[in-house]
Amino acid sequence: MVRGFEARREQLADRWFGRGNRDLQAGNATQAVNEFQTALSYSPNSPDYRLKLAVALMRSDRWEEARAHLLSLWEERPGDGEINLLLARVFAHRNLVSNAVRYYQGAIYGVWNADPVHNRRMARFELANLLLSRGQAQAAQSELIALAAEPPTSPEELFQLADLLLRAGEPQRALDIYLQLRRKNRTGAADLGAAQACYALARYQSAFEYARSALRADPQSGAAQDLLQRSEALVKADPRATGISARDRMLRSYAGYKLAAGRLQDCLNANPSDATLLQLQQDQQHDFSKLRQNSLRDADARENVLRWVFHVETAAARTCGAPTGDDALLLQLAQAQERYR
Amino acid sequence: MIEPLEQHGKPTPVRRKYWQTLGSLLSGEILTLREEQFFLVLAIFIGIFAGLAVVWFRIAIEMSRLLLLGSSLRPTFPRVVIVPAVAGLFIAFLVIRFFPRARGSGVNQTKGALYIYDGYIALNTVIGKFLTSALAIGSGQSLGPEDPSLQIGAGMASFLGRKLKLSRERLRLIAPVGAAAGLAAAFNSPITAVLFVIEEVIGRWSAGILGAIVLSSISSVVVERWFLGDAPLFRIPQYHLEHPAELLAYAVLGVIGGFASLAFVKLVGFLRTRARQMPAWAHYFQPAVAGAVIGVIGIWFPQVMGAGYDYMDQAMHGQFVWKVLLILGALKLIATCLSFSSGTPGGLFAPTLFIGAMLGGGVGMFVRASFPQMTVPVGAYALVGMGTLFAGILRAPMTSVFMILEVSGNYSIILPVIISNAIAYFISRRFQKTPIFDLLSRQDGLDLPSLEEERELQVLRVEDAMRSGDGFYLSGFDTLADARRSLADSPESFFLVQMANGNWAGIQRSEVKALTSDDRVPLATVVDTILPRLHPDTPLDYALRQIQDWPMLPVVHRADYNRLLGVLKLDDIIRAYRQSNVEHAETS
Numbered sequence: 063m064v065r066g067f068e069a070r071r072e073q074l075a076d077r078w079f080g081r082g083n084r085d086l087q088a089g090n091a092t093q094a095v096n097e098f099q100t101a102l103s104y105s106p107n108s109p110d111y112r113l114k115l116a117v118a119l120m121r122s123d124r125w126e127e128a129r130a131h132l133l134s135l136w137e138e139r140p141g142d143g144e145i146n147l148l149l150a151r152v153f154a155h156r157n158l159v160s161n162a163v164r165y166y167q168g169a170i171y172g173v174w175n176a177d178p179v180h181n182r183r184m185a186r187f188e189l190a191n192l193l194l195s196r197g198q199a200q201a202a203q204s205e206l207i208a209l210a211a212e213p214p215t216s217p218e219e220l221f222q223l224a225d226l227l228l229r230a231g232e233p234q235r236a237l238d239i240y241l242q243l244r245r246k247n248r249t250g251a252a253d254l255g256a257a258q259a260c261y262a263l264a265r266y267q268s269a270f271e272y273a274r275s276a277l278r279a280d281p282q283s284g285a286a287q288d289l290l291q292r293s294e295a296l297v298k299a300d301p302r303a304t305g306i307s308a309r310d311r312m313l314r315s316y317a318g319y320k321l322a323a324g325r326l327q328d329c330l331n332a333n334p335s336d337a338t339l340l341q342l343q344q345d346q347q348h349d350f351s352k353l354r355q356n357s358l359r360d361a362d363a364r365e366n367v368l369r370w371v372f373h374v375e376t377a378a379a380r381t382c383g384a385p386t387g388d389d390a391l392l393l394q395l396a397q398a399q400e401r402y403r
Numbered sequence: 404m405i406e407p408l409e410q411h412g413k414p415t416p417v418r419r420k421y422w423q424t425l426g427s428l429l430s431g432e433i434l435t436l437r438e439e440q441f442f443l444v445l446a447i448f449i450g451i452f453a454g455l456a457v458v459w460f461r462i463a464i465e466m467s468r469l470l471l472l473g474s475s476l477r478p479t480f481p482r483v484v485i486v487p488a489v490a491g492l493f494i495a496f497l498v499i500r501f502f503p504r505a506r507g508s509g510v511n512q513t514k515g516a517l518y519i520y521d522g523y524i525a526l527n528t529v530i531g532k533f534l535t536s537a538l539a540i541g542s543g544q545s546l547g548p549e550d551p552s553l554q555i556g557a558g559m560a561s562f563l564g565r566k567l568k569l570s571r572e573r574l575r576l577i578a579p580v581g582a583a584a585g586l587a588a589a590f591n592s593p594i595t596a597v598l599f600v601i602e603e604v605i606g607r608w609s610a611g612i613l614g615a616i617v618l619s620s621i622s623s624v625v626v627e628r629w630f631l632g633d634a635p636l637f638r639i640p641q642y643h644l645e646h647p648a649e650l651l652a653y654a655v656l657g658v659i660g661g662f663a664s665l666a667f668v669k670l671v672g673f674l675r676t677r678a679r680q681m682p683a684w685a686h687y688f689q690p691a692v693a694g695a696v697i698g699v700i701g702i703w704f705p706q707v708m709g710a711g712y713d714y715m716d717q718a719m720h721g722q723f724v725w726k727v728l729l730i731l732g733a734l735k736l737i738a739t740c741l742s743f744s745s746g747t748p749g750g751l752f753a754p755t756l757f758i759g760a761m762l763g764g765g766v767g768m769f770v771r772a773s774f775p776q777m778t779v780p781v782g783a784y785a786l787v788g789m790g791t792l793f794a795g796i797l798r799a800p801m802t803s804v805f806m807i808l809e810v811s812g813n814y815s816i817i818l819p820v821i822i823s824n825a826i827a828y829f830i831s832r833r834f835q836k837t838p839i840f841d842l843l844s845r846q847d848g849l850d851l852p853s854l855e856e857e858r859e860l861q862v863l864r865v866e867d868a869m870r871s872g873d874g875f876y877l878s879g880f881d882t883l884a885d886a887r888r889s890l891a892d893s894p895e896s897f898f899l900v901q902m903a904n905g906n907w908a909g910i911q912r913s914e915v916k917a918l919t920s921d922d923r924v925p926l927a928t929v930v931d932t933i934l935p936r937l938h939p940d941t942p943l944d945y946a947l948r949q950i951q952d953w954p955m956l957p958v959v960h961r962a963d964y965n966r967l968l969g970v971l972k973l974d975d976i977i978r979a980y981r982q983s984n985v986e987h988a989e990t991s
Contacts, residue, residue: 064630067462074474100476103713107634128721130782 075105082114091121109135116148125155143172147185154192162192163201183214187222194229202230210235217243224255233262250279252285259288264398267303269293299391301368308359315364315371316355318392322371325389327383338377345370372396417954441574443615446580449563450619453584454626460533460555461589461631464548467541468709476705476713483543484702487694487708490542494535494747495690502531507749508743509554511844513582514604514851522574529558530973535748544690545697545738546749550590553600556585556623560685579604580615587620588627590752595806596620602799603840606854619927639719639811642783649770649821656766656784657791657823661830663762664795667755668831668839674744675846689745691857697738706731707738710753718764719782725768734762742782751839756789763788786811787819798838798855828922855905865946866939868979869958869969875899876957876967879908879927886915886926897954899934900926905964906933907957939968947976 082097094212098115106113112131119128131151135145146168153162166189174181186205193202206227214220220239227236237259243252257272273290277283297303301314330339350367358364375393379385385393423460471486472478478486483506498506506813511940516524536551560581566572597620599611620934636695643697678689706714718728739754787806794803837845837853844851877886877898878938890898890912898915900908908930918929935949937958950956950973960966 064458064462067465071465074469096477099713099717100474103476104474106716107632124722127720127722130722134720148983385942 064367071104075101075108075111077116078104079111082118083359086114086118086121091118094118095122095124097258109139110206112363113144113148120148128152140347141172143181143185144175144327145178146172147181147188150185150188154188159192159196161196163189166192183209183212184217187219187226190226190230194226199230202226203232206230207235210239215240217247217329218237221255222250224259226361228255228259228262233259250283254283254286254289257286257293261289261293264395264401266293266296267305270297295391296394299388300395301364311364312355315358315367318371319350319353319358319367321388321392322374325378325385326374329378333381336377336381339381342370342374342377372399376397376400411742418483438570438573442569443618445563445569445577445585446615446619447569447622449556449560449577449581450584450587450622451626452559452563453552453581453619453624454588455630456533456555456559456628457585457588457623459752460537460548460552461821462807463533463537464541464710467537467544471542472708474771478543478701478705478708480702483705483708484695484698487543487698487701487749488691489694490538491544491690491692491694491745491747492687494539494542495687495732497531497535498746498748498781499686502528502535504528505531505535505748506746507748507843507847508550508552508602509552509733509748510840511847511849512554513557513578513850514840514844515849516561516578517575517604518851519849522564522576522578524554524558524561526558526562526579529555529562532558532748536750539690539742539747539749540709542694543697543701543709544747544749545711545735545754546693546741546742546747546751547753547755548750549586549752550750551748552585552589554585556588556619557582560584560619561831574614576605576615579612580619583616584619586621586923588623591624591627592806593617593620593624594808594809598802598805599799602661602802603854604798606852622938639782639786639813640829642761642780642786642811642813642816644815645780650819652766652770652784653787653823654820654826655827656763656788658830659762659766660759660788660791660823661688661795661827663732663736663758664827664836665790667740667758667792667796668835668842670736670740671839671844672842674740674842678744678746678881679779679846683686686746690742690747693741693745693747696741700734700738704734711735711757715757715760715785716758719785720973721764721781723761723764723768725765725772728761728765728768731764732758751797752793755792759789759792761788762784763791783816783819786816787823790820791823791827794824794844795831796839798840800824800828808839863943863979863983865937865941865943865958865971866938866969867983868941868943868946868975869937869971870975872899872957872967872970875955875970876901876907877910877926879903879930881913881926882923883918883926883929884922887922891914899955899957899967899970900930901934901967902927902930905936905959907936907959907964907967908932909934909953909955936964937971943976943979945970947973950976 076160078097078101082094082101085091085094085097086324087242088191094117095118098111098118102108102111102115112135116128116131116135119125119131129149132145132149132152135142136149139145146165150162150165150169153159153165169185170182170189186209190209191266193199193205206223209223211229213223220243224236224239224243227233229241237256240252240255240259241326243249243257253272253276257276260266260269260272268321269291270293273286273293276286277290299314301311306314325384326339326342326346330336330343334336350370355366358367371392372395375385375389375396378389384390445884471490472482504512504525509532512524512528516522521626532551532554536546536548540546541546550953557578558581560577561574562583564577569577582604583596583600584600587593591598597616601613601801637880640921663776678686681689697708714731717723723731732741735754735758738749739758742749743751764781764785766788767781770784773864790807793806797803803824804817806822808814838855841853841855874893875895875897877889879902881898896912898910902908902911908927909932910926910930934953934956937946937949937956938961939958946956950971955970955972957967958969958971960968
């Protein structure tokens with residue numbers, strides 16, 4: 063009779079668990095919670111039921127209750143990947159980043175019963191996303207580099223990886239993946255990604271070309287349009303751009319000089335005692351007092367001027383705030399030169 | 404050489420000796436067990452049978468619930484109202500007509516067997532308790548299975564003891580042995596069961612009964628876990644004291660729990676009295692009315708129906724907001740008072756723990772919401788709350804502390820438990836002098852001893868009664884002449900005589916006068932009766948047994964028997980008891 067009683071309880075537990083699963087898949091998480099609780103009343107020790115109950119609670123926005131269940135499960139099975147992943151999500155939701163990171167690590171290095179490679183990869187993706195969203199780009203980089211070392215095979219995951227690498231400040235790795243995606247299947251998304259990566263790498267000409275290609279694939283793409291315009295402006299303003307004539311190089315350099323001189327004067331008027339700006343003014347008076355446009359045909363002279371121009375824009379941005387218009391373009395060119403010198 | 408069993412067709416001496424030995428074995432001459440040892444062995448079997456009975460009892464409760472209310476934790480309307488009401492009618496009929504002694508929780512009935520009925524619990528009562536309690540709890544009445552299990556175990560033990568024709572003394576003690584077994588199996592906690600039976604049923608510790616109770620509890624739990632698994636009644640979350648300020652919150656829980664306990668006991672006392680005062684025909688409907696009211700509550704809060712262990716588990720895992728927890732605690736309190744006062748058979752353990760879990764969880768959730776910087780483990784508050792209400796309502800403080808330790812397996816929780824339990828017990832004791840079990844027994848017309856009062860009675864010792872020994876003793880080395888001179892200065896009629904090796908003798912004045920020996924002989928040579936010695940910390944009860952017909956006894960130092968600290972007379976003992984009674988009456 064005892065065996066019959068136990069069998070009946072198991073049967074009831076299975077039945078209620080099945081109902082709960084159906085309701086959970088149908089999006090009725092609240093009802094699923096009640097059903098999983100009923101299943102647990104007949105089979106209180108079942109970790110699967112408790113896990114599913116925790117999932118249903120999370121989907122019902124009952125995070126604290128889910129946390130309590132998951133913590134008690136974790137105490138029994140601290141190495142279980144799924145439990146660690148769910149706990150990480152709970153703590154991420156509560157903005158407890160260090161706890162979330164700890165449990166994401168547990169999910170990445172934990173035991174998974176089914177498809178461990180995929181699940182660990184997803185855990186790493188989520189962790190990287192979390193770190194980036196909290197401004198911890200450096201920590202995110204190490205996770206993304208680990209992902210890139212064993213890259214996923216599906217295009218969706220490759221795109222996701224490349225996007226995250228770009229956000230994490232690894233544009234070269236991102237570019238490699240975008241180019242790989244272009245080779246496999248030339249899409250507007252891959253072109254746009256490549257354009258963004260090239261732009262981050264200060265390769266404005268390449269960025270312009272990829273953005274144009276992305277716009278051709280998707281004429282409605284606002285991001286492609288914006289990137290196209292910005293990269294085009296930079297290409298046109300860059301005195302060091304490849305493929306332009308010596309005259310254009312000279313004209314651009316002189317235009318940049320005039321712009322920077324004006325910026326310097328305006329900034330000095332507002333901050334007359336700034337030592338850096340005063341020094342730059344002295345340098346201008348000393349080195350460029352007799353500068354003419356034609357002087358800039360000479361490459362060395364041009365480089366001297368451009369160095370001075372980039373110093374002025376950088377110092378003025380620090381002292382007088384972010385520039386606008388063409389000054390902003392010059393500043394961006396100066397920063398790109400600094401980054402990729 | 405091995406001697407043959409037969410020679411020339413006749414049994415040899417070896418064979419004759421073999422049969423003699425076997426005969427002795429069968430007649431019990433060689434393997435005779437003393438009754439104490441037999442009692443211990445019997446305790447194991449009682450535990451096994453009680454464990455089996457509790458397994459069947461739990462199955463019966465579960466099957467009743469499935470049959471009557473369905474498998475969902477939220478029974479539908481109108482089933483949720485009709486079932487408890489109709490079942491209540493049926494239960495009342497069974498109890499009143501066939502099983503009148505099945506009424507109540509079972510604890511007082513077991514105490515009654517011990518103190519009044521020489522250990523007798525009728526088998527009819529056991530069967531009635533089993534059936535009616537299973538039906539009551541399964542149909543949703545707000546009662547628990549532990550107390551009925553206690554009575555079922557006690558009843559089975561009583562039945563076994565009668566069949567085995569135990570002595571009257573052993574038969575009286577066998578009921579608590581079975582009670583502990585039944586409670587241990589029901590609660591899956593042997594230590595809690597042992598402590599509760601000793602604290603609330605027997606009221607004393609003695610090696611013989613303690614051994615039997617422990618053996619029966621362990622064997623019943625083994626049987627119960629064999630059949631139903633070793634899953635705990637509820638899963639306890641891990642607990643660590645994060646900040647000492649948390650102890651304040653537990654103190655607040657103790658205060659709340661104390662007043663909640665008070666409300667519970669007062670309400671039960673009030674309702675039960677009113678219910679019993681109603682005409683006899685009304686008694687048939689009281690369980691039905693209670694069931695209907697609980698069913699109506701159950702439409703919105705099905706958690707208050709039945710024992711409620713699932714919901715205690717949920718409370719420990721923070722599954723309710725604090726307002727809901729407090730509401731559930733209050734509703735369960737009302738529902739249990741209704742069920743119990745209506746005369747429905749069933750226990751108070753589980754509802755007490757439920758109310759405590761809800762109140763504790765509510766306090767914990769409130770503290771967490773109010774002080775987010777404190778990482779408050781709500782489950783710990785629920786757990787401590789259970790112990791708090793147990794201490795406040797059932798007034799078993801030691802059991803309440805060890806129960807929490809046993810179910811949680813976590814000793815770091817002992818400090819909050821002690822603080823909260825002590826406060827609740829103090830409040831309950833302060834405003835409700837009579838504990839609930841004593842209150843119920845007096846309402847039933849039974850004058851059972853109050854074990855709480857016995858615990859708190861001051862133990863009188865010899866030092867509380869003795870008087871100075873000056874003028875009452877003579878040295879054994881004194882001569883008869885010296886002794887007679889000493890006697891002339893004293894009005895006493897009896898004297899102690901200090902002998903060698905720390906012994907003390909006694910001699911009457913008249914005996915000294917009547918002695919015709921040489922005056923120069925030492926007194927020690929003419930006295931021969933050695934008196935029993937007492938010590939200041941000796942219980943006065945023991946001294947009373949020792950004093951017998953002696954006019955007085957010596958009170959000596961434990962490390963130096965020659966050092967007389969005082970003397971004790973029978974008058975001194977009686978005076979001390981009288982004084983203690985006066986003081987006790989003044990303070991109570």
